[in-house]
Amino acid sequence: MALSYGVGTIVVDNAMECELLVQVAKQSGHSVKALLRVNPGVEAHTHKYIVTAHLDSKFGTSITHKEEIAHMVQTLSAIPNIHFEGFHSHIGSQIFDANAYVAEIQTLMKFVYELQEEYQIQTKALNLGGGFAAYYTAEDKPIPLSEVCSTILDTCSMEKERYQLPLCKVMIEPGRSIVAEAGSTLYRVGFTKQTANKKYVFVDGGMSDNIRPALYQAAYACDLANRMNEEKCEKVTIAGKCCESGDILIEDVMLPHAQRNDLLILYTTGAYGYSMASNYNRLGRPAVVFVKNGKARIVVKRESYEDMCMMECDELVHI
């Protein structure tokens, strides 16, 4: 489908994918550019980055496997309608330290140079992946895009010069930084409950519309949209409605005194919110509303009870 729709570049992850791309390109006759995803062994975790020989990532092929990579490049390059351009890597998300990109670029350029020397492989393009941070909470200090892009380009120029490489294209994949802060999720407050040590505020959504807090303890900020001028006098935990103890959207956040039917706004859900929403516990997904210049448009409808039952059937299977 990608080839017949004219997708410009396919990023190939491993040897089996290489073979599949070769097979499909031969059959279809369509032209396509290819990048090979490698794992440079640089991992960025928010405020820290580490350069390790982390060999077991499920993404890409480790740059320590040079022979295997050279073989993949040769396999792709042998097909006239596949144009091998270079390498792709993605070292992590929410990167707050531009030095992580410097480490990524330095490692990749050295690798590219070695491949050129040892296997006569010419690399025209590098895709450095994403990781451009969004603002979720007051702890987050995203680096301005212009700053991080300058660091990336300056480092690329320096390393290209150092190794005298024919590299002529650098790509990035800015993911959440484009849209995360443009979106918020509105929840209706249901019940509240005081336990021995906590006060819970239950809302009419949770991990089914935003899996990130439950999946990897992602942090968010929120407000009571209808009480913006009231004092934040209570420390509460915002809990979702799924049947899991882990369905907590925010642990210990200061809010005004919440009442049933209040509107809770959770910020920075424009990325990895709806796109990762599910029907967990058979809950319907919410509507998506775009708002601009005082006008609102529904762009994805709320899933109804009928929608939830739509795929259910009772059909005899003929074996």
Ligand SMILES: Cc1ncc(COP(=O)(O)O)c(C=O)c1O
């Ligand atoms: C290959 C690749 N590129 C780019 C991104 C975008 O990452 P982010 O939104 O964290 O910038 C991801 C996210 O997982 C990714 O896997």
